[in-house]
Amino acid sequence: MSGTVTNILLVGVGGQGILLASEILSETFMLAGFDVKKSEIHGMSQRGGSVVSHVRYGKEVFSPIIPEGEGDILFGFELLETCRSLPLLKKGASVIANDLCIPPPAVLSGQEEYPQGLAEKITGQFPDFTLVDGLKVATEAGNPRAANTVLLGAVSRRIDIPEKYWIEALGKMVPPKTFEVNKKAFLDGRNL
Amino acid sequence: MKEIFSGNEAIARGAFEAGVKVATAYPGTPSTEILENILHYKEIDSSWAPNEKVALEVGIGASFGGGRALVAMKHVGVNVAADPLFTLSYTGVNGGLVLITADDPEMHSSQNEQDNRNYAKFAKVPMLEPSDSQECKDFTLLAFELSERFDTPVMLRTTTRISHSKSIVTLGTPVTGLHAPKLVKNAAKFVMLPGNARVRHPLVEERTKKLSEFGSTFEINRMELRSNDLGIITSGVAYQYVREVLPDASTLKLGMVHPLPFGLIKEFAAKVKQLFVVEELDPFIEEQIKAAGIPIIGKAILPICGELTPGILRKAFRLPEPAQMESARLPGRPPNMCPGCPHRGVFYALNQLKAYVTGDIGCYTLGFMPPLSAMDTCICMGASIGNATGVVKVVSEEERKKVVAVIGDSTFLHTGIGGLIDMVYNNAPATLMILDNRITAMTGRQDNPASGFTLMDEPSHRIDIPQLCRVLGVRNVRTIDPYDLEATKRTLEEEMNRPEPSVIVTDRPCVLVKREGVFEKGPVLTVFEEKCTGCRACLKIGCPAIAWKPTDGKKGRAYIDYQLCTGCDVCRQLCKAEAIGRKK
Numbered sequence: 001m002s003g004t005v006t007n008i009l010l011v012g013v014g015g016q017g018i019l020l021a022s023e024i025l026s027e028t029f030m031l032a033g034f035d036v037k038k039s040e041i042h043g044m045s046q047r048g049g050s051v052v053s054h055v056r057y058g059k060e061v062f063s064p065i066i067p068e069g070e071g072d073i074l075f076g077f078e079l080l081e082t083c084r085s086l087p088l089l090k091k092g093a094s095v096i097a098n099d100l101c102i103p104p105p106a107v108l109s110g111q112e113e114y115p116q117g118l119a120e121k122i123t124g125q126f127p128d129f130t131l132v133d134g135l136k137v138a139t140e141a142g143n144p145r146a147a148n149t150v151l152l153g154a155v156s157r158r159i160d161i162p163e164k165y166w167i168e169a170l171g172k173m174v175p176p177k178t179f180e181v182n183k184k185a186f187l188d189g190r191n192l
Numbered sequence: 193m194k195e196i197f198s199g200n201e202a203i204a205r206g207a208f209e210a211g212v213k214v215a216t217a218y219p220g221t222p223s224t225e226i227l228e229n230i231l232h233y234k235e236i237d238s239s240w241a242p243n244e245k246v247a248l249e250v251g252i253g254a255s256f257g258g259g260r261a262l263v264a265m266k267h268v269g270v271n272v273a274a275d276p277l278f279t280l281s282y283t284g285v286n287g288g289l290v291l292i293t294a295d296d297p298e299m300h301s302s303q304n305e306q307d308n309r310n311y312a313k314f315a316k317v318p319m320l321e322p323s324d325s326q327e328c329k330d331f332t333l334l335a336f337e338l339s340e341r342f343d344t345p346v347m348l349r350t351t352t353r354i355s356h357s358k359s360i361v362t363l364g365t366p367v368t369g370l371h372a373p374k375l376v377k378n379a380a381k382f383v384m385l386p387g388n389a390r391v392r393h394p395l396v397e398e399r400t401k402k403l404s405e406f407g408s409t410f411e412i413n414r415m416e417l418r419s420n421d422l423g424i425i426t427s428g429v430a431y432q433y434v435r436e437v438l439p440d441a442s443t444l445k446l447g448m449v450h451p452l453p454f455g456l457i458k459e460f461a462a463k464v465k466q467l468f469v470v471e472e473l474d475p476f477i478e479e480q481i482k483a484a485g486i487p488i489i490g491k492a493i494l495p496i497c498g499e500l501t502p503g504i505l506r507k508a509f510r511l512p513e514p515a516q517m518e519s520a521r522l523p524g525r526p527p528n529m530c531p532g533c534p535h536r537g538v539f540y541a542l543n544q545l546k547a548y549v550t551g552d553i554g555c556y557t558l559g560f561m562p563p564l565s566a567m568d569t570c571i572c573m574g575a576s577i578g579n580a581t582g583v584v585k586v587v588s589e590e591e592r593k594k595v596v597a598v599i600g601d602s603t604f605l606h607t608g609i610g611g612l613i614d615m616v617y618n619n620a621p622a623t624l625m626i627l628d629n630r631i632t633a634m635t636g637r638q639d640n641p642a643s644g645f646t647l648m649d650e651p652s653h654r655i656d657i658p659q660l661c662r663v664l665g666v667r668n669v670r671t672i673d674p675y676d677l678e679a680t681k682r683t684l685e686e687e688m689n690r691p692e693p694s695v696i697v698t699d700r701p702c703v704l705v706k707r708e709g710v711f712e713k714g715p716v717l718t719v720f721e722e723k724c725t726g727c728r729a730c731l732k733i734g735c736p737a738i739a740w741k742p743t744d745g746k747k748g749r750a751y752i753d754y755q756l757c758t759g760c761d762v763c764r765q766l767c768k769a770e771a772i773g774r775k776k
Contacts (some may be wrong), residue, residue: 179243
């Protein structure tokens, strides 16, 4: 069924705003008239652990989780977590990642080192790799807290859905006061 | 109107559309969000109960009073509620009663992965099992209809992938014409003394037979004929994996997994050449179908342990698999206590004292992880206290001084009090630490009888835990500030050496409590570079705000992330070089 369903993985660290981003994606797909399913695990993993969210859309979606090796797009909020999820992708998948490193506990305590050269490693396996400095672009757009929206904009370029649905979903999901800032951040990301 | 709902949100919506009067639960992943969403429907009286047994008993009362009642819990919660459940099966209901059991295959957030479909068969009550959020809503409504029509409680079983996955739901309008609740006396039905229960039991058996017959025409048990080579009986999320991986197979999708519709199953079996059952966890459907004399293959090719995935189905049915890269070895990212968590210092002290810690269920179970590494047992809600009593009964006098039970406020009120009564009654010389952080933290900060507020955010009596312990007969009850390492360690040592029961209550709120005036940040700390000797003592508490920075050619030094630091001051007390202090 993977031919008719698009599979998007969102990965990062608990507390980074992955769930909201995956909700905006899901809302966009529903507004554009598609069937959509999303799945993630919360509970213990919230406590600073790895978070993986699966979003799937198409004419009809069955499984709420992406079958192993069938991910089309990887949306990474953190580099180490982006690398961890590469095996879930299919050959030729697109990777869009935030240029951010959050050290895990073993690195914080000095027992292990944060792996070097992650971006080069990703490019080697997935030539369609976009590294985005979400914080920098968002700061330029007027709000450093809109970094996730910049990334979402960058991801939206890989997905064939008209711009108006993205903006409509954004309007529905972010606090009204922040809509204009988020819209600008989204478009900046989309036009990178 | 359409919405994207999680299974839990959809069940909440279903409760609203079904005209539920009372909804109650004890929080537990993956079921917690059901009540948190029902809360938004002001027509429903929603509440947290101290435990699942009480929740079900409140639900039973509401049902007997003539209102529709929904009770929600995680799979292991049904163990606690099992006592009333089995007899409720005999009495039946007045207003419809639906018990949601949210199972957790793969144990994403649980201590076991019991398959609660077995409870439906054991307690002789029907069970529905939805496959997506639309069905979560629709089946909730159907469950209430079924409950009243067949005079039975109905269980609705979800699994983590159903509870926490989101999909599109078409909303409906609330049902009308339900009877107004009213007291009705009917002792023969509701007073389960032996004489009455003996009359009720045959009715239960008759009901199960009728439900099985009804199941063959029940619209949620659905035969979908495609290829006649391969037929698959399935339910829940497993149905979605079957449709994903084997799109040409014929399916018999069971919306009601107990009792099984044997008429329909025989009909389906006759239409296909090869018959399989794809079910998560136990061979629940498989064994019953085999017992009915129908050959079927299930666990011969599928695992009993863990969740199913599309990939596992592909392997089981020998389908081609996409080439997958090997996973690289990368540093893991396990869950951790938050910066400023009041549990951290407690476990550091327990580790220092080489205590034998009988643990319990909550955030503090993370005290098991290195570098704190100070938990030796964890069984179920409330078990820590009884476990400690049992351990001190058998070990030597010297070793019994090492035994400390550790439990949170919510877990203590859930099922810990009985353990403490036993400890006092039978004079077991163990030490109990109650980590009172004024919230049910692990499941996402729910209020409880010790937080002073209800689910509906109304102020309520706040249980005085130290006073409660004294009333139960504990003579040595001490309250400490767990941010004070020296006092924590000293108090623990004194009470561990005392040859009688004692209780230490820690008094610091969870750092995540958002209610005003509960948790307040202290002054943020920093490491004075020139004083840091690189001894790593501050790393022994595993605080996410403290990082180790290797420096070229030198020993390296510690560093505090000021954005994460809450100013709890615990690390400062560990630093002999006095290199940690207030950030200027």
